[in-house]
Amino acid sequence: MDCTVGLGGHAEAILGASPEVRVLGVDRDPQALELARDRLEPFGSRVRLVEADFADLPDVLERLGEGLATGVLADLGVSSLQLDSPERGFSFRRNGPLDMRMGNQGPTAADVVNTYSEEALRDIFWQYGDERQARRIARALARERENQPLETTGDLKRVVYRAKSSPGRSGRRPGRREGRVDPATRVFQALRIEVNRELSRLQTLLDEVVKLIDAEGRLVVISYHSLEDRLVKNSLRRLARGKIDEITGRTHSETRVLEVLTKKPVRPSAEEIAINPRSRSARLRAARRL
Numbered sequence: 702m703d704c705t706v707g708l709g710g711h712a713e714a715i716l717g718a719s720p721e722v723r724v725l726g727v728d729r730d731p732q733a734l735e736l737a738r739d740r741l742e743p744f745g746s747r748v749r750l751v752e753a754d755f756a757d758l759p760d761v762l763e764r765l766g767e768g769l770a771t772g773v774l775a776d777l778g779v780s781s782l783q784l785d786s787p788e789r790g791f792s793f794r795r796n797g798p799l800d801m802r803m804g805n806q807g808p809t810a811a812d813v814v815n816t817y818s819e820e821a822l823r824d825i826f827w828q829y830g831d832e833r834q835a836r837r838i839a840r841a842l843a844r845e846r847e848n849q850p851l852e853t854t855g856d857l858k859r860v861v862y863r864a865k866s867s868p869g870r871s872g873r874r875p876g877r878r879e880g881r882v883d884p885a886t887r888v889f890q891a892l893r894i895e896v897n898r899e900l901s902r903l904q905t906l907l908d909e910v911v912k913l914i915d916a917e918g919r920l921v922v923i924s925y926h927s928l929e930d931r932l933v934k935n936s937l938r939r940l941a942r943g944k945i946d947e948i949t950g951r952t953h954s955e956t957r958v959l960e961v962l963t964k965k966p967v968r969p970s971a972e973e974i975a976i977n978p979r980s981r982s983a984r985l986r987a988a989r990r991l
């Protein structure tokens with residue numbers, strides 16, 4: 702089960718490596734699924750593609766009449782297709798509508814910046830983007846939208862740049878420490894996480910997924926920022942430790958459902974980063990279903 706099949710790169714590699722394997726590919730992006738369908742066509746009936754949120758995987762499997770999986774892969778975050786399509790609104794590098802939805806449903810990034818309270822925006826930038834100037838940027842957005850709603854990635858970028866380059870109360874110019882990173886990076890990341898409810902969906906997947914994997918099956922999760930990786934690390938640890946008796950504080954080892962196979966997350970090599978710079982923040986964690 703590839704729950705983030707995207708453009709089908711991983712699925713293609715898995716299908717090519719093991720002739721007896723079938724892949725159920727899930728993604729919430731219908732545009733990506735179209736491309737994956739073309740790419741995986743040579744594998745015929747060994748591939749099944751479904752548009753769904755991976756948080757709903759148990760229902761999807763039941764609806765399809767599929768049994769337990771021998772392996773589950775989740776390669777989190779956004780795809781190159783999403784990042785490189787200006788009309789999807791994920792990229793601060795190119796102008797486009799302020800959308801950022803991976804699928805077709807729910808509020809867009811424009812809805813978030815134009816309707817959330819200033820305090821809610823500040824918390825999102827701070828918590829999901831680790832943005833030090835969260836308060837200042839939220840204030841600038843609240844002021845800007847009084848004149849005119851923000852509609853494009855360019856509108857948002859302009860407000861963030863302006864907020865970050867105006868001198869603070871101390872007279873110092875903020876944002877120096879960011880070096881070569883674009884000043885809008887953290888705000889864009891934070892909004893994307895909010896729009897797609899990325900952390901709550903991931904937690905639901907992690908809570909449910911062991912029920913969908915057969916004994917000896919593998920769970921592999923690749924994350925791209927520390928908030929995701931922390932959820933993955935903690936969930937795998939909890940499932941590998943087993944339930945704790947509330948009175949005695951002892952763990953019931955018979956309730957362990959996973960063995961963690963990666964003591965430390967696997968990171969890309971320097972050669973891989975040179976070929977594929979977007980892999981640079983990837984951390985892979987894997988576990989075996991007991």
Ligand SMILES: C[S@@+](CC[C@H](N)C(=O)[O-])C[C@H]1O[C@@H](n2cnc3c(N)ncnc32)[C@H](O)[C@@H]1O
Nearest residue numbers: 705707708709710711728729730754755776780
């Ligand atoms: C990094 S890309 C995956 C790329 C893929 N492994 C490949 O080889 O092309 C992440 C994909 O996960 C999808 N995605 C993210 N969150 C999702 C969710 N909650 N449910 C389903 N798909 C999700 C995105 O739409 C995106 O296509």
